[in-house]
Amino acid sequence: MTTSEIDDSILSVLGERWKKVARVVVEVAQRTGGTSASQSDNYETISQRIEALVGDGRLEAQGNIKNWRFSEVRRSESGHYKSSQ
Template identity: 40%
Template sequence: MTNDEALDAIDNLQTWGWEKPPALSDEDFSCVIDELFCYLTDRSQIEPYCKTQFLQETIDKSNRRLRAFLPDFRRRFEAGSRNQAEIFIEEAINWSSNKFERMIVNIYIESTQKVRQKHDIKDDMGIDEIIMQLVGCHWQKVAMIAGTVMALRSGLVDTNIAERVKVLVSSGLLESQGSLSNMRYSEVRLPVGKEGAVTDTLS
């Protein structure tokens, strides 16, 4: 079982209310529980009929812990430099009390690092520079860009990022279609034949 398969299984179990749906056989339901139990826990001495309840209680408790831990961790992790990344990762691993929590934290860390590496986002980049790094030659939703920027820089608000996009469009550094007053229904791209490299027009 992979992380994606485990998340799909958890999502299904929560949708089913942690009970076997009519369309699923007893054998298939038990198989899902057994695979998820083995993947997420180190326990072996537990009665089969207790596994579902144990998983539900563990995941419910972990979700409460994650909701309390992740916002502050996310703020510090995104605001920190790349040199500090290892310290934050070690802190998160030490905080995690089970495989489910470690899985969620690792997924978050890996996704953030992939975005930084993919777009070559450096710690000293300004907002406009990050936007220009994220935008390519194909149309992208302004809301998507704003969300990615917020994931890379804590403390920013999507509407402020959308305003910076407007400035870049007005400056001729980006092309737009749709109404920029609504980030969900507007898109931007690099002008044909131009590359995205810019310093902040405002400090």
């Protein structure tokens, strides 16, 4: 799966409401259909793409997004980078 396809999948599961990063990672992993042997790598790749989308301003974040269970993301309303860590 390409980076662009992963990004599209991440954006497709998000809207204006905040979602836990852990939930987004699992939902995207289910959509992209990684094998169980590579699931850990798949999760890490998705997490890295979430970080990149936050950095690009396409997503907003609350909390430290490296701590999946205690952080949230949503689509950026203005397209500007917003993060409250």
